[in-house]
Amino acid sequence: MSKLTTAVLILFASIFFIGCQKEVSENPPATAATRGLAGNYKLISVELESVVSMETKDGDDNEKTVSLTHYISKDNKGTVKFDATTIATNNIAYTIDATMKGYIYINGILQDSVTSPLQLSTPPVSSVVPYEVIGTDSIYFSSGSFFVDASASSTPTASKPSGGKFKLEGDKLYITSFINESGIKDVQGYQFNQSTQARSTTILQKQ
Numbered sequence: 001m002s003k004l005t006t007a008v009l010i011l012f013a014s015i016f017f018i019g020c021q022k023e024v025s026e027n028p029p030a031t032a033a034t035r036g037l038a039g040n041y042k043l044i045s046v047e048l049e050s051v052v053s054m055e056t057k058d059g060d061d062n063e064k065t066v067s068l069t070h071y072i073s074k075d076n077k078g079t080v081k082f083d084a085t086t087i088a089t090n091n092i093a094y095t096i097d098a099t100m101k102g103y104i105y106i107n108g109i110l111q112d113s114v115t116s117p118l119q120l121s122t123p124p125v126s127s128v129v130p131y132e133v134i135g136t137d138s139i140y141f142s143s144g145s146f147f148v149d150a151s152a153s154s155t156p157t158a159s160k161p162s163g164g165k166f167k168l169e170g171d172k173l174y175i176t177s178f179i180n181e182s183g184i185k186d187v188q189g190y191q192f193n194q195s196t197q198a199r200s201t202t203i204l205q206k207q
Contacts, residue, residue: 036168037133041080041204043092044172046073046147050198056190064105071098071118078124080146080204087131087146091124122147139166139175147202164200171206 048071055064078092102114125147132140140163164177182195 037082037139037166037173038084039082040207041082041173042207043076043078043080043094044203044205045076046094046203047071047201048198049200050196052194052196052198054185054187054192054194056192061106062108064108066103066105068101068103069098069118071096075121079207082131085130085132086128087141088126088128089146090126092126092147093122093124095119095121133166134163137165137167139163173204173206174201175204176201 048069050069051066052069053064053066055062057063073094073096075093075095077094079090080092081088081090096118098118100116100118102116103110104112104114127146129141129143129146131146132142134140140161142161144160145162162177164175167174167176177200179196179198182193185192185194
């Protein structure tokens with residue numbers, strides 16, 4: 001069970017750093033003005049739902065861990081300014097108070113489950129990142145999320161391109177990003193097949 005226990009701990013530790021991948025669109029870029037994005041906003045909330053699994057073989061046994069997470073941020077602070085080509089954030093910060101659940105399987109049979117609190121406060125972030133509007137409802141951040149300081153090269157998600165769909169409803173701007181990734185992950189010398197499915201929604205309110 002040591003490999004599985006290690007996997008569960010790694011899953012829990014990595015939840016906050018789940019990134020968002022670009023959604024491909026063949027439509028031409030548009031401007032912020034034509035899509036109504038330009039302006040000043042305050043942060044209302046960030047919601048994340050994720051399922052992360054890690055699977056490996058130990059002798060004749062197939063071992064698998066699955067981690068489920070859902071949170072909606074609290075104590076949201078900071079502002080976001082959209083102009084024609086960049087997004088400038090000012091002291092964006094929030095807290096997370098949720099519970100993660102982990103499940104351990106051997107040969108498809110549930111062996112154990114684990115719950116762990118997810119409680120943290122994000123440090124304030126101020127940054128300027130470029131973006132593009134693609135077509136009528138997609139947005140792309142070439143140098144990473146506007147929640148991460150793009151100049152902080154030591155941050156795992158600092159330079160990872162991200163993006164998603166956006167929707168305007170009244171004075172609210174919803175940006176929803178999806179990730180569906182799989183690959184081999186090395187965890188303390190163990191090789192795991194990891195898959196990640198996640199959806200995050202950021203809500204901003206125009207000022």
